Amino acid sequence: MNKISHSAFAATLAVMGCQTVLADQTSHVYGITDRSSNKVAFTHATVMIEPGKSIKDATLVIDNGRIMSVKRGGKAPADAKTVDLSNHVVYAGFIDPFSHYAFGKNESAFKWGEPPKYQGDRKGGNAWNDAIHAEVDWVDEFKADKKSAKNYIKNGFTSVQTAKIDGIFQGQSVTVSLGDGLPNELIYNANARHFGSFNKGSSKQSYPSSLMGSIALIRQTLSDSAWYQNAKGKTDHLITGEPVEYNDALENLNELSRVGMMFDPEGHLSAMRADPLFDPYRVDVAYIADGHEYTRINDIKALNATFVVAPNFPKKPDVSSFEAQLDTSLAELRHWERAPANPAVLAENKIPFAFSHYGLKNTGDFWKQIKVALKHGLSEKDALAALTTTPAKLAGIDKDAGQLKPGMMADLVIADGNLFKDGKIKQVYLQGKKHEMKPLFTSALAGEYGFNIGNDLLTLKLQQTEKKVTGEIVKGDENVKIKLHDHSDNQMQFSANLSKLGIEGVYRFSTRLINETLTGFALTPAAEKIALNAPRMVPQSNNDNDAETKDDTAAEFVSQVTLPNRAFGLTAEPEQQNIHIKNATIWTSDKQGVIENGDMLIRNGKIDKVGKNLSTPGGYDVIDATGKHVTAGIIDEHSHIAISKGVNEGSDAITAEVRIGDVVNPNDINIYRALAGGTTSAQLLHGSANPIGGQAQVIKLRWGSDAEGMKFKQAPGSIKFALGENVKQSNWGDKFTIRYPQTRMGVETIVRDAFLRAQEYKASFEKFDDLSGSMQDRTAPPRKNFRLDTLNEILESKRFVHSHSYVASEILSLMKIAEDFDFRIQTFTHILEGYKVAEEMAKHGASASTFADWWAYKFEVYDAIPGNTCLMMKNGVNVSVNSDSGDLIRRLNTEAAKSINYCGMKPEDAIKMVTINPAKQLKVDRYTGSLTEDKHADFVIWSGNPLSIYTKVEQTWIDGRKYFDRAADANMRVALAEEKNKLIQKVLGGDKSSSNGKDSNGKESNGDNSKTFASNERYLLKEEPAWHCEDNFDFWHWQQTRQDAHSHGQHYQGAH
């Protein structure tokens, strides 16, 4: 922890700069002291002092690793070495703010088939979880890595902010020069940002095994860090009787609000998930982009954060044949077309971003890709900012780098022209030390020189390119070409047959440019030497190519951007309409029962009136629903659609701290498909891997909105419990036999124990509150525990339990626990043996949500019967049927109808099982679930009796907005097919608007990068699977061991 403070360090840096190219301060000097001069003056250069601001024909002087001056014209100091940079552009060295330079990435230690690891390895003052490395100060581990540096330097990078990229809290990074030398001299900022991600990296510890688990861990850890600041050094025997542990990780995290964080969310949706975690602690977080930011740019902008962008654009999707095209989605094609414009879209929206190598497999394409981004609308100014000033800020070195101003580091990139056009990097200076890739080309010889041979006045016109010198000798209107024999920067030998100019014979010239005069001699045909003094009359012209010109071949798009950006995404939120539905059979799911020839008025998103023969108020649209049926929107008590990166945090028996609400995935096509089945609301549940699982999230299926917009705001909190085979790991394999519980006995006990702990925890806060002010000052406060907080919400009946359950015994046990702790189980879900204990359930006050007819897929469902619904209903239990799948959520109406043929349920009751009954179970029945005045206008128009197999959904409405319309869907398909064909033509190059020309090898290029495509997961479009209760596997371990997927295929075959 003995680090130099930030301000002290800045001073040190300044001093150190002066010493950079000399011996370091603290070593003994061996041999002769080096006192050679290292002052260099670059003359005639175009100097980009900052993005959008350049000085032409400037002189830039560096000394001792720092910039001394930058002036227009200017003169090289007498004591400086001069480098003529005519025709060259000097940029500030580029900075990569997110790098693992010198440290590497995580090497996964995990192998499939290993037993679970529940405890972390503790050493020193580290954190309890092996994915937290916040105690590491990477500056302590740093030394230069010449080989890795080379890859950066060739692209013009001179410094990086770096740490080992591994885990959730990865430690504090360090900003260093990419030069070679003593580490002590290379360190620019020892107090750089912390690095982090949701990915637990090399940690073998089971927790967290899902995205929501990682989120919960971050939430708890940041809270712990704040608590630690308050608690350390204080006694807490009054509260828990235990001393506050020494925890360096928590200590180190306390500086986050000062130094900020670089966070790789592995996906733009997850950036939105990370932001609320850090917000309360006022941490400045910069996010690593996934290249899809343009698809939800408003949400991204609202984060008010800086992004780090790897210029890595997708390869052309394979649409070369009918067969190949089968695997290529519209979403992929759209992204192929639009991804190169992502940087431009960020810039247009004033979202600061920095370019980075991170995530590039082939850094050799870096500049090629930057130019693709420019072609897609990114300005040179914004591009340069993304390489210099923006990353300088992120890396905490904006006072010292990122611009070419006196006092700043002599980190320079010298190019033979505008880098964003045809310029190439020739030299890079790191802390004033030259790193040469190619010799400078100065075109020193170019120009027009006057001389005479005899009485003939001749002009030598020389042009010079990097590779050769060409020229001609002119007399009046006649000219002859010269033949070059040899040349270097300032001397050349050539010959010319001057006969055409009236001077007989071939003359040979040996010349050297001295003081703007080509001096030397010519050898006549008779081998006589004639002295030559040819002053340069017309100087070389500076190629004025630094002005920004609009690329007239700028890309045009044929694709749409929709929300979500895939087939069937929307271009705008559906409008709220006031409508009058006429002459329908209306299943109210309420006191009015089923109304034949009924009318319904919808106003401002709510149901205004339901009855017969209503008159149409002014301004209402009328829907003639003669022959059609209308029901309330279908509600699914048990769904796992629209969830990102793991439905189970199955790594612990109790994970009440994790929240499905943190990982709602608004891009899931299952949302749209469920709407087409009439579903308007669903409870997204945690899986069934543990007795007390995560918190659930009730959503409305507002397709096209973002994750927050999906949430059913009025729904109270709920949580998933689970009992039986899944939680006792019956079908997890032989390795999973050590976690408590392994029996139904243990399940009962651990749940009971959890509630005891929650009560104890709550009491500790009360005890603390009772202390006097002075005692409180001396006493460590109890540590906030999100897991136990959640359990207390249950005990206080502020959060409601939905318990996965099958057999009678476990149902009775859980009700007994709840009664002992004075709360009630809200809903037993699955509950296939509910019919055996229906009376007891009714007495307890529990409701039931079951499958219509599933059974026989595992032992605990061998007594499942399709008459379960009727028997429970008969006993007064509120019953619903649920989907637990992306399939059944599309047809819950006919699932409900099964109770008609299996146990003779009344049709009206069957409809209630998918409308008002589940609404009650989710405690949203005040708002939805029936066609009742003043409730939300969530309803479905059906082509016929909603319980008939022959009936289809025609329209689905939520909040008075039409989210699905079968006719509109048909039209949309036509438009999507057209769009896809256009994109395919563009890929194939048959369309003129295809501006994505050919690359230097003549290959079609849209910044394609075949080498990076297959191997870069983050840029691929992968569909999230349709999760099931039992889809319990470690998402992070899975991601790391992608190559041996076959061995764990069975992990995905979950049932219920």
Next chain:
Amino acid sequence: MMRCLTLTKLIASTAALTLSSALLANDMIPGKKPDAPILITDATLYTVSSGVKQDHDLLIKDGKIAAIGQDLTAPTNATVINGEGKHVYPGLIGLTTTVGLVEIGAVRATRDMAETGRATPEVKAHIAFNADSEIIPTIRSNGITHVEVAPTGSGLNGQSSLMHLDGWNWQDALVKKGTGMHLRWPRAGINKSFWETRTPKKQKEDNAKALKQLSDTFEQIKAYHKARSANANAAIDVRWEAMRPVLDKTMPLFVHANDYRQIESAIHFAKQQDIKIVLVGVGDADKAIELIKSNNIPVVFTSAWGHPMRSDEGLDRAYKTPAVLEQNGISYALAINGNWNVRDLPFAAGQTVAYGVSPSTALKSVTLEPAKILGVADKMGSLEVGKQANIVISQGDLFDHLTHKVDTVMIEGRSIDLNNRHKQLYDKYSKKN
């Protein structure tokens, strides 16, 4: 019309049987061969082969349909079933199921559907068929009288057999063995789903390799067949011996394939090998209309409630595919791959009607078409004189949950106990309070 109201109603006797078995909590007892003819009167007959006949009678003698007509005279001793207002269908036939091969999905000890190895043509599904499976009575009570049981797995899985659903044991239940050889066609295309971890390139290589292995296997089989045909004393390889009927075209190869590219390569493979195939799954059937039609390939469509196969496809693509087949004049059978859920077969057929299939084709897809594919269309699959009396009587439309109510199921004229584990448990717990 003659009415013998004094005769015992078959319904009544069935009800009595139900009650007794519930009390004994016993397995349902296979039906007895009736001593007397049975006459169903004044019913709506869904004959499949000759349309829907209102107000018709159907006479059953010796387990066969003896007559269909109006105002048939009841033979002496005949049991008369008043079919007024009732719907009479031929028994439904479930193709490519694992009924009786697995009892409880998650319990390994009860799973007998997939043998180890990628080429096990020698195994026969009926051998493992558990006639006492608790699942069976729950299926037949929905009007399914027969199922084809087929081995599963990957690669060449083995042989299927046709079973009726009211046997004392597999030998008793076996209707026809060797109805087909089952092959899961190698993957085609690039899987971009979440769990696929191989690169597209690697996937392509693996796909090509699997196809090569398949054709190599067939070369080996053909060589064996040739050797055996030439020399009856040649040593027997049970695997390849089992494949000889496929090469002789006496046994069709059921190719389970969904992707267009699989379908396309399977059809060409069949032509090249000169074998008969049946396509099963066939999610992309609507993309392969010409191929299927011109090669006259039987189709078993298994995704009545399928999701779109690809993210850009319309949400009802799978629902609509049977209608596309019908519109293009391709006959197909509809099936549910599975075991306990095979009881949804009538509703699957109903679902296709919602999305454009004519009711007659929908009915045919679960009766006569499966019978044709199994080579038993001369014995079952329709209400025709001379065919087995595999009969389902429902109070209403069999294919809609709203009206489906099965009163009577007969297999070869034997009345089936419609009780099952579910009804027993329902009855038991109805008595709890």
